[in-house]
Amino acid sequence: MKRAIPVVVLSIAGLVPVWRYEPSIGGTTSTTESASTPSASASAGSGSSSGTVVKGTLLQTEKGPVQVQVTFDGDKITAVKMLQQPNHPQTTAAVPVLISETLKAQSADIDTVSGATITSDAYKKSLQAAIDSNAESASTASPSASASASASASAAASKTVSGSTVNTDKGPVQVSVTFEGDKITAVKMLQQPNHPQTTAAVPVLISETLKAQSADVATVSGATITSDGYKESLQAAIDAKG
Template identity: 80%
Template sequence: MKRAIPVVVLSIAGLVPVWRYEPSVGAATSTAEPASTPSAPSSAGSSSGTVVKGTTIQTEKGPVQVQVTFSGEKITAVRMLQQPNHPQTAAAVPKLVAETLKAQSADVDTVSGATITSEAYKKSLQAAIDSNGASAKTSASSPASASPASAAQTVSGSTVNTDKGPVQVQVTFSGEKITAVRMLQQPNHPQTTAAVPKLVAETLKAQSAKIDTVSGATVTSEGYKESLQAAIDAKG
């Protein structure tokens, strides 16, 4: 019986390191979590303002898409919605976002070692900027239609079938002035998504369907202008 006591004591003592080691596993898990959030560089204040998604750019490394928050024309935050799962991309994104907030444009330097992601980032970013600019111009033109709501007239253009898909616009007039253009149908294609804001902005500026074709989206541009002209003709 006297020999049994030391054995029990040693057994209990042997369990102590196990009890002390257990909490450190949880601690290691919690410190590793932030490394899996590559979109953390989004700037503060992204919950307010106008949020615009850029086009999805397909690259050999994977899709790239940004979401931009604007306060008027100012870029206040950029968040990655899609990006390649690669260490160089994860390292490049914070630099691209920081440069964007500083430059307030897509005219930022390519990050060394992440050229493909950088170029796609800039294209998606530019698309979001263009879209926000078109929306701002549309909003700016709305005070001119401060006359009674009954003076506004909305007309849908004809549906133009193209080899990329159907195109149809809806135009809002205040008297003879075009105050807004909305796409009812358009091809589901990144180049179309990028082209539409430019076409709308040009329409509001020209106040007619006599606008330039957007490079890289010729088919959509021609369909847009045809449907727009039909709406203008229907308005009379």
């Protein structure tokens, strides 16, 4: 009987950290995982169930299966729940520490809990798989949403205005001007005289307009009439845009 008492006392003492466990910032336990039968139903959780819920990879360890479920609000981890874990006192004590550290770190880059190395490593792998899956889902949805938003913004900001038709001795001249906000981004000739001088002058006039961002551009030598008609129609488009 004298030899049996210390064993009983030590066994009871060994259970005290489990019954009185409170998560600590250091996140360590001093015991070692024992080879008990795994329990697939054992779980521990933290936080709200709202948001995007993603399951991590199921990992089979020598101590039993480990799988986490992570709740995200965008990229933020708001909750972690153990779906499967080894049925050991050391794991039971380690899980709240792992979850607490995950919520602080907002990643799987957390310390291994001493005495529960196998569970800690599997937890981090399952957690990382859930984080990767959430990021992949976000990146898949993001481009289409971005493209749609960008197209809408572009359509709202872009505006094309036709200038007045100016009848000259050489023929009618009319331009259309595309604006993004107040910026002139394009000029197109809707009507122009059918002359070589006009054909050569138009690209010069448009180029100078894009630089000057106004109708205050120089007349092209040899195409004075077309240049004057172009500038008049351009100014009318600028005035009409407001």
